[in-house]
Amino acid sequence: MNLTFTGLVVGAIYALFALGYTLVYGVLRLINFAHSEVFMWGSFGAVWAMTLLGARSGMSWPAAIGLLLVALVAAMAVSGGVALVVERIAYRRLREKHAPPLVALISAIGASFMLSEIMGLRDRIAGWLNLDTVLAPYVRQARENTAFVNPLPNVQVLEIAGFQVRSNQLIVLIAAVLMMIALDQFVSRSRLGRGVRAVSQNPEAAALMGVNQKRVVQLTFFIGGLMAGAAALLYLVHIGVTRYNVGFVLGIKAFTAAVLGGIGNIRGALVGGLVLGLVENYATLLGLASSWKDVVSFLLLVVVLLFRPTGILGESLGKARA
Amino acid sequence: MSTATTPAKRSPAKPTFADRWTTLPKPVQIAIWVLIALFFFILPLLNLPIVSTEDAEFGAVLATVANYALVALGLNIVLGYAGLLDLGYVGFYAIGAYTVGVFGSLHGQVPWFVLIVMAVTISTASGLLLGAPTLRVRGDYLAIVTLGFGEIIRLTALNTEWLNGARGITGIPRPPSTELFGLPSLVWDGAVAKVDLGEGARSVFLKFGLLDAVPYYWLALAVIILVLIADRLLQSSRVGRAWEATREDEEAAELNGVPTFRFKLLAFAMGAFVGGLSGALYASRVGAINPDSFMIQLSMMFLAAVVIGGQGNRWGAIVGGVVVAYLPERFREFADFRIVVFGLLLLLLANFRPQGLLPPRRARRAQRADAVTKELEGTEEGARA
Numbered sequence: 001m002n003l004t005f006t007g008l009v010v011g012a013i014y015a016l017f018a019l020g021y022t023l024v025y026g027v028l029r030l031i032n033f034a035h036s037e038v039f040m041w042g043s044f045g046a047v048w049a050m051t052l053l054g055a056r057s058g059m060s061w062p063a064a065i066g067l068l069l070v071a072l073v074a075a076m077a078v079s080g081g082v083a084l085v086v087e088r089i090a091y092r093r094l095r096e097k098h099a100p101p102l103v104a105l106i107s108a109i110g111a112s113f114m115l116s117e118i119m120g121l122r123d124r125i126a127g128w129l130n131l132d133t134v135l136a137p138y139v140r141q142a143r144e145n146t147a148f149v150n151p152l153p154n155v156q157v158l159e160i161a162g163f164q165v166r167s168n169q170l171i172v173l174i175a176a177v178l179m180m181i182a183l184d185q186f187v188s189r190s191r192l193g194r195g196v197r198a199v200s201q202n203p204e205a206a207a208l209m210g211v212n213q214k215r216v217v218q219l220t221f222f223i224g225g226l227m228a229g230a231a232a233l234l235y236l237v238h239i240g241v242t243r244y245n246v247g248f249v250l251g252i253k254a255f256t257a258a259v260l261g262g263i264g265n266i267r268g269a270l271v272g273g274l275v276l277g278l279v280e281n282y283a284t285l286l287g288l289a290s291s292w293k294d295v296v297s298f299l300l301l302v303v304v305l306l307f308r309p310t311g312i313l314g315e316s317l318g319k320a321r322a
Numbered sequence: 323m324s325t326a327t328t329p330a331k332r333s334p335a336k337p338t339f340a341d342r343w344t345t346l347p348k349p350v351q352i353a354i355w356v357l358i359a360l361f362f363f364i365l366p367l368l369n370l371p372i373v374s375t376e377d378a379e380f381g382a383v384l385a386t387v388a389n390y391a392l393v394a395l396g397l398n399i400v401l402g403y404a405g406l407l408d409l410g411y412v413g414f415y416a417i418g419a420y421t422v423g424v425f426g427s428l429h430g431q432v433p434w435f436v437l438i439v440m441a442v443t444i445s446t447a448s449g450l451l452l453g454a455p456t457l458r459v460r461g462d463y464l465a466i467v468t469l470g471f472g473e474i475i476r477l478t479a480l481n482t483e484w485l486n487g488a489r490g491i492t493g494i495p496r497p498p499s500t501e502l503f504g505l506p507s508l509v510w511d512g513a514v515a516k517v518d519l520g521e522g523a524r525s526v527f528l529k530f531g532l533l534d535a536v537p538y539y540w541l542a543l544a545v546i547i548l549v550l551i552a553d554r555l556l557q558s559s560r561v562g563r564a565w566e567a568t569r570e571d572e573e574a575a576e577l578n579g580v581p582t583f584r585f586k587l588l589a590f591a592m593g594a595f596v597g598g599l600s601g602a603l604y605a606s607r608v609g610a611i612n613p614d615s616f617m618i619q620l621s622m623m624f625l626a627a628v629v630i631g632g633q634g635n636r637w638g639a640i641v642g643g644v645v646v647a648y649l650p651e652r653f654r655e656f657a658d659f660r661i662v663v664f665g666l667l668l669l670l671l672a673n674f675r676p677q678g679l680l681p682p683r684r685a686r687r688a689q690r691a692d693a694v695t696k697e698l699e700g701t702e703e704g705a706r707a
Contacts, residue, residue: 097676106629299470302456
């Protein structure tokens with residue numbers, strides 16, 4: 001029971017994170033390797049917002065909720081911004097030139113290295129600008145774990161079959177699922193969402209029908225970034241620390257989740273994330289040490305791809321590939 | 323051979339370097355190759371003022387560079403010739419290194435030459451094992467599956483007690499030494515009419531460290547030359563043609579009777595062979611390995627080496643390997659910012675020189691073919707309009 005719930009919580013975070021991969025892949029047919037760094041920057045956005053507002057642990061409920069919401073907005077804003085930057089520097093020129101996918105991958109790898117190292121060297125960069133004393137709480141120990149001060153009292157909310165559900169976990173799970181539902185509705189009902197779907201089905205036809213492709217691509221990066229920012233905040237609530245290279249392993253996991261569910265498929269990301277979270281946590285039941293968790297998730301990925309290459313729910317938003 | 327046989331892309335008045343090269347008589351070509359090889363063999367002894375690294379042992383740096391170049395050659399077979407995007411190439415490297423470690427130090431005392439043979443055998447076999455089921459999946463999924471495999475191999479090494487887990491393996495045997503004769507190394511100071519601005523002339527170079535690393539560099543260089551020859555023979559054979567056809571258009575190749583799957587598997591196994599070999603050489607050079615030596619980032623570095631150099635061009639692969647391994651060592655003063663600069667370099671290259679530094683002639687030919695096709699399509703559309 002305990003495992004199930006933890007698995008769901010972790011899975012929900014994977015799912016939110018996976019959305020960015022899925023959206024970009026759906027529209028561009030490219031693996032956005034720099035998305036993990038988008039997540040990482042978002043997590044720092046949240047940490048810095050909390051530092052700025054002087055959050056302490058164990059505040060009263062209304063204040064704590066308010067602070068968390070501010071942190072959420074901060075994380076989403078930073079992530080969305082970084083995602084747009086990635087699109088601009090790593091993808092736009094290549095898209096206009098119709099470069100082969102591999103080149104785009106290399107470009108994204110370059111962007112990813114840069115983004116994560118810049119964060120890991122932020123103390124040095126601040127030193128250059130003579131801001132290191134002013135910004136000390138934000139930049140010190142750039143290569144170490146940075147703790148996230150969670151202002152929420154983490155109380156026990158309910159008990160299911162002898163297992164205590166804590167408020168943090170519940171918040172993470174509910175928030176993640178709400179976000180996913182909102183996004184799904186946005187893509188399937190709004191005008192912008194229609195543009196996204198159109199471009200992912202047939203870019204040329206969409207362009208002929210007056211869909212602004214450049215806008216749509218920017219939008220997908222941005223939304224993916226927003227979701228990664230939300231995932232980053234929830235991750236902090238759940239785990240509590242971040243560091244400059246946190247995105248790497250998590251990114252691969254989130255990508256695994258996206259592929260599991262069927263890449264390019266938004267609901268698939270949710271399914272894939274939850275399945276991955278559960279499988280990872282159930283692996284400990286099989287007598288495997290928790291250090292084998294990652295191996296289990298990668299094996300799962302390989303097995304799924306071999307037997308059902310398009311993932312659990314199939315590729316993309318119900319489109320036929322020419 | 324005359325320049326007239328080459329397509330008249332440029333005016334005949336300006337023959338390209340390649341044209342000039344092919345018109346040289348064969349013995350001269352071979353002599354030039356030998357000279358180039360010789361230059362690289364004595365490179366660590368020259369201590370050239372600008373080339374030499376100041377903050378790191380030049381011999382060790384060269385050994386690292388050679389290692390990267392070898393890996394890039396191997397990955398170039400998989401990626402450049404057969405067009406298979408393998409993001410987990412570091413896995414084969416790790417298998418080679420761990421084979422040497424496990425049977426040479428941890429659980430056995432096998433002689434070194436046998437170890438190398440074992441390493442390439444095991445990594446080639448694992449290439450076949452991984453390739454057989456996975457090469458049926460589509461391009462970008464293949465990338466992810468291989469990425470997963472690379473991580474699985476590392477994590478298995480990390481979590482298996484029999485492989486010593488996170489502690490890694492130490493005391494890996496070195497190649498058997500035969501001390502025939504010592505070679506002097508040059509020191510650049512007033513003796514040569516070369517102004518030495520830096521501290522290129524440091525007697526430290528004659529110490530143990532360098533004399534330790536240079537032989538490894540020579541070994542790696544010898545292996546590179548062998549691999550290059552094999553590579554060249556392969557690429558110009560039926561196998562190379564089959565790879566090219568598969569890369570350009572798999573369906574068309576299959577319809578024309580090329581058993582694409584078998585050739586893809588062959589490329590994968592070849593790549594695994596070279597990867598395992600370079601991993602084994604690496605392990606016996608550094609003497610100690612642990613799972614952290616084989617992070618996925620290393621795969622990305624290998625990939626970057628191939629792409630920077632120009633996929634499908636063996637010289638490009640070597641150049642890329644040199645770029646990726648040497649530049650960070652040469653510019654140690656930016657040590658902390660190495661990776662930032664490296665990332666920036668990748669970005670710029672991908673955006674402004676996507677073919678790599680040395681695009682293969684194939685790609686140019688393919689481009690021309692594309693241009694012709696486009697032109698034809700264009701005229702058709704024009705006719706319809």
